[in-house]
Amino acid sequence: MKRFAGRALWALISILGAGALAGVALNRGEPVNSLWLIVASSCVFLVGYRFYGRFIAARVMMLNDDRATPAERLRNGHDFEPTNKWIVFGHHFAAIAGPGPLVGPTLAAQFGYLPGTLWIIIGAVLGGAVQDFIILFASMRRDGKSLGQMAREEIGRVGGFTALVTVLLIMIILLAVVALVVVNALKGSPWGAFTIAATMPIAVFMGLYLRYWRPGKVLEISVIGFALVMASIFAGEWIAHSPVWAPVFNLSAVTLAFAIIVYGFFASALPVWLLLAPRDYLSTFVKLGVVLLLGVGIVFVRPQLELPAFTRFVDGTGPVFAGKIFPFCFITIACGAISGFHSLISSGTTPKMIAKEWHAWPVGYGSMLLEGFVAVMAMIAACVLQPGVFFAVNSPAGVVGATPAAAVATISSWGYPVDVATMETLARQVGEQTLFYRTGGAPSLALGMAHIFASGGGGEAILGFWYHFAIMFEALFILTIIDAGTRVGRFMLQDLLGHVWAPLGRTSWMPGVIFSSAAVVLAWGYFLYQGVRDPLGGINSLWPLFGIANQLLATIALCVATTILVKMHRARYMWITCVPLAWLITVTFTAAYQKIFSPLPRVGFLAQASALSEALRNGAVEAGKIAEAQAMIFNARLDAAVCAIFIVLVATILVDSVRQWVGMLRGTREVKIHEAPFVMSQLRPEEI
């Protein structure tokens, strides 16, 4: 009877999911309620988790709770520690959830709500969760080894070195693009700039409190820190209206970019306990709280989606970023569907905390599905805006026109009516001077979130508070990523430089620390500056570059995962990783080819450089802008070169992997599994 009830329940969830998905996919012309997206994604994720995830766990990985995990065998109380599965789940989810699943879907909403949502749902179940789960499993069976170590062991030395260089390059692009998101959200916004500036002394205060006044009381100081940040949001409104202070915090994009570059350098060189760690605690709690609040808000308010299922920009002429729906929708949304970065987390702290092998199923597969759900919520938040407002906020001046009147005329001519008065009213309600040209995704996401939260109570009167709360939430954890990412980039660079000259590899040698920190900061700072000066908003160039890089890292992870599956089962289960791998190769290589060689200047870097060169030759560039145009030509060529380097690096790993698979399947290459030997688990249930 119980078995029948279980089957009936799963049948019901499947039918409900299929119905909601069909409703979302086939509806045209009428506004769709966001609840359809929530029901469709929840049901598909539940079915995917229960059946596909379990199939991989039982049949492919053959998880075995009798086998002692590295957390048990190598227990040291520091990183190796058997931990309750839901605690590991929370830890892992907090580590994988960054700005990517929020910003990516917001940008991809320029194609309409449907393509991005379908990619998130299908990509997460068949790609992202599979990658995260298999890499977590592989690392767990190999004493918690990192992706780079596994690539070296399973594929070869070339693969390992290539993975390290690829990750370093991706880090640089990632840091530049997330810094650009913050710059675009805070430029010309005294309220936002003050609130974010205030988080720095608040974090330092938290660091001192933890170090000297109340050591160990992290939760206590996090509550105090949160209260102070909320107070700074209220104070920000006063600052924005103060004739004395408003000009101080009314910063241009270039000033903000330099401020973030200088901040990044000091934050990565300062002691961790003073700024990075306390801010990390705060941003983790705020991030989880806001995700929960957004989920509750959407279910409670059930807003209508104002953007259509498809917009006219599926043809590649979109103002937010250029490029057709294929392949650009699939590289714009990475973290919500499949993200290579997750493989670094799945082969980092998490495998060292798993107490029983079966816990990897909810932790590896389940966390990714939850991240997909966050991405669906971000898509909803972006799509509750009127299309005209969405495009007015996200379009750069270089595409829609340099004045508000020109911008609304261009956007309205596309069939998405908007007027200057509406935009001014909205800007006034959220305490901003203007909402035009706020590219990067963060402001439109904040507007959507504020709309949902304010509809839950308070209305327009508190729209400004919620908008700046959302901006603070996004900027807070982006700045934490910048601090931590610069530091990690520094360690990676020192690892590489240590082979050239040993002292440069020593993390305690101050000149080496300063040199490598400065090198990493200058690298991402250069791309940030390039993005800030770009008349097309920067996001048009940098976000696709970041998306390509991130998906290429996923390609590396899936190569490692496929190699391991071939070693375990020959060709039998190769399709599990080869299907997402083939899709990613098609998408990323097509996107990279188009970004380098497309004849359209808005899409192809080389075409952009050629068009600018020709304009210079023809004297079509004003005298005062010649140097700027020359810099843009150099930047476009640099972006093309970076893109090409990514492709060459990943193609190297791919070819190396295919050689391995063919050799093993033909029997000409030795099949050597590098798993740790089986040890019977002695862990008692009460210990976890």
Next chain:
Amino acid sequence: MWMRRFVRLVWAVLKELSDEGAYERHLAREGRTHSPEEWRKFSECRFRLKYRRARCC
């Protein structure tokens, strides 16, 4: 009962995210009691490991 277990779990997750859980385990394992110096030693070791790893986007 169910609610109490849920609250306990949420509390445990918060303690783990804040490193307080790891600190309690450290004290228990080393047989020491809490002191400012002990926290500083623990957190320095913890942060050294934590902030060497890549962060997700």
